[in-house]
Amino acid sequence: MQDDCGAASATTTEQYKMKIPHVLTVAGSDSGAGAGIQADLKACAARGVYCSTVITAVTAQNTAGVQGVNIVPEDFVAAQLKSVLSDMQVDVVKTGMLPSTDLVKVLLQSLSEFPVRALVVDPVMVSTSGDVLAGPSTITGLRENLLPMADIVTPNVKEASALLGGMQVVTVADMCSAAKLLHNLGPRTVLVKGGDLPDSSDAVDIFFDGEDFHELRSSRVNTRNTHGTGCTLASCIAAELAKGSPMLSAVKVAKCFVETALDYSKDIVIGSGPQGPFDHLLRLKSTSRQSHRAEAFNPSDLFLYAVTDSGMNKKWGRSITDAVKAALEGGATIIQLREKDADTRGFLEAAKACLQICCVHGVPLLINDRIDIALACDADGVHLGQSDMPARSARALLGPDKIIGVSCKTPEEAHQAWIDGANYIGCGGVYRTNTKANNLTVGLDGLKTVCLASKLPVVAIGGIGISNASDVMKIGVSNLKGVAVVSALFDRECILPESKKLHAVLMDAVQRVK
Numbered sequence: 052m053q054d055d056c057g058a059a060s061a062t063t064t065e066q067y068k069m070k071i072p073h074v075l076t077v078a079g080s081d082s083g084a085g086a087g088i089q090a091d092l093k094a095c096a097a098r099g100v101y102c103s104t105v106i107t108a109v110t111a112q113n114t115a116g117v118q119g120v121n122i123v124p125e126d127f128v129a130a131q132l133k134s135v136l137s138d139m140q141v142d143v144v145k146t147g148m149l150p151s152t153d154l155v156k157v158l159l160q161s162l163s164e165f166p167v168r169a170l171v172v173d174p175v176m177v178s179t180s181g182d183v184l185a186g187p188s189t190i191t192g193l194r195e196n197l198l199p200m201a202d203i204v205t206p207n208v209k210e211a212s213a214l215l216g217g218m219q220v221v222t223v224a225d226m227c228s229a230a231k232l233l234h235n236l237g238p239r240t241v242l243v244k245g246g247d248l249p250d251s252s253d254a255v256d257i258f259f260d261g262e263d264f265h266e267l268r269s270s271r272v273n274t275r276n277t278h279g280t281g282c283t284l285a286s287c288i289a290a291e292l293a294k295g296s297p298m299l300s301a302v303k304v305a306k307c308f309v310e311t312a313l314d315y316s317k318d319i320v321i322g323s324g325p326q327g328p329f330d331h332l333l334r335l336k337s338t339s340r341q342s343h344r345a346e347a348f349n350p351s352d353l354f355l356y357a358v359t360d361s362g363m364n365k366k367w368g369r370s371i372t373d374a375v376k377a378a379l380e381g382g383a384t385i386i387q388l389r390e391k392d393a394d395t396r397g398f399l400e401a402a403k404a405c406l407q408i409c410c411v412h413g414v415p416l417l418i419n420d421r422i423d424i425a426l427a428c429d430a431d432g433v434h435l436g437q438s439d440m441p442a443r444s445a446r447a448l449l450g451p452d453k454i455i456g457v458s459c460k461t462p463e464e465a466h467q468a469w470i471d472g473a474n475y476i477g478c479g480g481v482y483r484t485n486t487k488a489n490n491l492t493v494g495l496d497g498l499k500t501v502c503l504a505s506k507l508p509v510v511a512i513g514g515i516g517i518s519n520a521s522d523v524m525k526i527g528v529s530n531l532k533g534v535a536v537v538s539a540l541f542d543r544e545c546i547l548p549e550s551k552k553l554h555a556v557l558m559d560a561v562q563r564v565k
């Protein structure tokens with residue numbers, strides 16, 4: 052990754068005209084098309100990535116379970132691997148059902164001949180229906196040969212237990228211990244998935260990178276249609292890695308995608324068995340026009356909200372894309388482009404380039420004020436001030452799925468924003484700021500008043516930085532979701548370390564509030 056300090060670089064949209072990202076899945080076919088190869092193809096398609104397929108076994112399977120398994124001979128799996136890997140510029144390999152240890156060896160031999168950027172190992176052993184897909188003999192191959200080569204391994208709780216010789220994995224604490232023990236077997240990172248964790252109202256996964264644990268928590272969607280969640284999650288991780296995402300971002304995007312897909316599909320009925328498939332191509336159901344982002348607005352995206360400033364980038368001699376990249380690499384969770392003095396054509400070009408970068412990080416991009424620019428580049432939404440177009444008119448133009456934020460100083464403005472269909476409120480200036488001339492300061496009290504008066508999530512803005520961000524978060528109202536900053540990131544020589552520091556301060560503050 053490049054450093055954001057020093058000389059300005061000529062980043063252009065040209066640089067992002069990459070070859071299409073490519074995932075190869077090495078897995079079993081599911082005739083019911085809920086899991087396996089078929090889930091992988093749909094997941095990659097939904098995430099905008101090319102997917103090729105090496106089939107290791109053909110299963111006769113439906114929503115009731117697995118009725119038969121026909122294993123593809125090893126030499127023919129080898130032939131498929133060679134055909135694809137020797138010709139098609141694969142970025143990431145994702146494995147699913149690998150029904151024998153010899154097959155693991157065939158795969159590793161192929162990967163030594165044709166190396167790829169990353170290997171995602173989903174150690175599929177038992178289907179959700181309880182049918183065995185890879186016998187105990189495969190466990191040795193997985194443990195000893197495949198795991199040491201993996202960039203991430205993604206067992207569910209039963210698979211984690213099986214890989215660790217039957218260790219009990221039934222609580223989140225067990226999942227953490229299992230993640231650590233699995234990491235000792237050699238993979239670079241581990242994700243223990245808790246979809247099947249007993250007595251859990253949330254879907255909790257544990258990510259461990261050898262140093263830090265991350266508890267990834269989403270609400271549990273109440274549905275029978277969970278067949279193929281594991282395959283889909285691993286394929287989405289592979290897809291995001293192929294696009295260039297760092298591992299933790301890839302995992303977060305993948306988890307969010309699975310949750311959204313389950314939610315969209317919770318009521319569909321396919322088959323009469325207990326475990327139905329879900330709809331990966333959510334857009335099939337969506338009435339809105341296509342968007343590059345499948346996820347709905349998530350208020351926690353407001354956590355570290357970076358607002359760009361063309362003047363500051365000029366002052367420090369850097370391109371807007373480099374500034375945005377550095378903020379994202381430091382942990383920014385949403386970006387707003389606020390280019391007050393850019394001409395329309397320049398602004399649109401910059402927005403398109405920034406959108407590609409934000410996509411890689413799975414972070415939404417909003418445009419300040421300019422609904423035309425947001426529409427032209429298919430940004431994730433807009434942020435509107437009190438003298439910009441009213442949120443109600445913007446909603447009519449942008450449709451139901453785009454994010455709309457409104458700057459509010461008073462409960463009355465906040466109420467109007469809610470009626471008009473805004474998704475969040477930006478409240479400030481909390482402190483005095485040089486970024487906005489003659490801006491009325493509302494203080495922490497004003498911020499609290501607006502938060503308490505509104506149902507909408509709120510991001511605080513105005514004069515916030517490393518020194519006072521934790522005071523802001525500590526006002527302790529549940530709909531205050533984060534802080535928005537301009538100068539604290541962009542009026543600095545090096546954006547990335549400032550962004551990291553601010554992220555750490557915010558994390559620390561919210562831990563304390565909990």
Ligand SMILES: Nc1ncnc2c1ncn2[C@@H]1O[C@H](COP(=O)(O)OP(=O)(O)O)[C@@H](O)[C@H]1O
Nearest residue numbers: 207244245246247254255271272280281284309
């Ligand atoms: N009902 C659900 N609601 C929300 N997320 C779920 C649900 N079931 C599973 N998940 C998520 O789907 C992913 C796959 O997990 P899991 O079902 O445990 O794996 P597997 O399909 O391999 O058994 C995980 O991120 C998990 O948290």
Ligand SMILES: Cc1ncc(COP(=O)(O)O)c(N)n1
Nearest residue numbers: 079086087178179278279280
């Ligand atoms: C061919 C194949 N591969 C993987 C799974 C696991 O999927 P799940 O755990 O969601 O049933 C499956 N059922 N079939």
Ligand SMILES: [Mg+2]
Nearest residue numbers: 179246280281
């Ligand atoms: Mg599952």
